[in-house]
Amino acid sequence: MTEHIKIREKNKSDDVQIEVILDECFGQNRRNRTVYLYRKIPPLKYLSLVSCKINDPSIVIGTISFYPVLVNKIKFLLLGPLAVKLNYQGQGFGKLLIEKGINLATSKGEKICFVSGDYKYYKDFGFYKLNDKNLNIKTLGPLSYDHLLICELKKGALNLLPKNSEILPMG
Numbered sequence: 122m123t124e125h126i127k128i129r130e131k132n133k134s135d136d137v138q139i140e141v142i143l144d145e146c147f148g149q150n151r152r153n154r155t156v157y158l159y160r161k162i163p164p165l166k167y168l169s170l171v172s173c174k175i176n177d178p179s180i181v182i183g184t185i186s187f188y189p190v191l192v193n194k195i196k197f198l199l200l201g202p203l204a205v206k207l208n209y210q211g212q213g214f215g216k217l218l219i220e221k222g223i224n225l226a227t228s229k230g231e232k233i234c235f236v237s238g239d240y241k242y243y244k245d246f247g248f249y250k251l252n253d254k255n256l257n258i259k260t261l262g263p264l265s266y267d268h269l270l271i272c273e274l275k276k277g278a279l280n281l282l283p284k285n286s287e288i289l290p291m292g
């Protein structure tokens with residue numbers, strides 16, 4: 122039952138609420154994590170989304186962003202952070218954010234999306250382990266989930282990746 126959930130583009134006035142949710146979900150020292158090395162420039166505006174209740178759209182319940190990254194000099198997406206307020210988790214706010222984000226990205230012609238996350242959660246949205254695709258992509262440091270996951274948004278896009286490469290930040 123997710124009819125009461127609305128996904129909308131993030132506004133500047135949501136920023137404080139988003140920071141509180143990210144601190145709550147990832148801790149105050151979250152900026153030390155490797156993924157933040159890929160977040161030095163702003164995330165893509167059209168893919169910076171929040172979830173809220175339809176009847177209370179100014180209260181942010183979940184948040185998702187996607188950053189542009191480079192592999193083999195080609196621009197791809199890195200999903201994250203994705204987080205939902207603790208007392209609203211498990212009610213579909215996260216799932217709708219990913220679905221909307223991935224659909225928007227696909228419709229804009231984006232080719233590949235990476236995420237450092239739990240395979241058990243992301244597999245339902247079309248993400249694979251790199252091993253399963255016979256790919257080895259180095260990152261700038263260790264990842265919390267030990268690995269990157271990959272989702273092909275445009276058919277055949279995986280062919281753009283060499284077997285061994287590195288994911289680099291943009292900017």
Ligand SMILES: CC(C)(COP(=O)(O)OP(=O)(O)OC[C@H]1O[C@@H](n2cnc3c(N)ncnc32)[C@H](O)[C@@H]1OP(=O)(O)O)[C@@H](O)C(=O)NCCC(=O)NCCS
Pocket residue numbers: 146147201203204205206209210211212213214215216217237238239241242
């Ligand atoms: C992960 C997160 C964003 C999911 O959002 P959510 O709104 O709680 O999840 P949803 O309600 O959309 O989806 C819930 C479903 O995902 C499953 N799920 C949630 N986290 C999971 C995980 N780590 N592994 C496997 N399944 C998971 C639930 O069991 C549930 O399954 P069901 O629909 O079959 O019952 C949220 O729990 C969260 O903010 N967690 C802390 C931060 C985090 O880990 N972010 C992702 C890191 S990349």
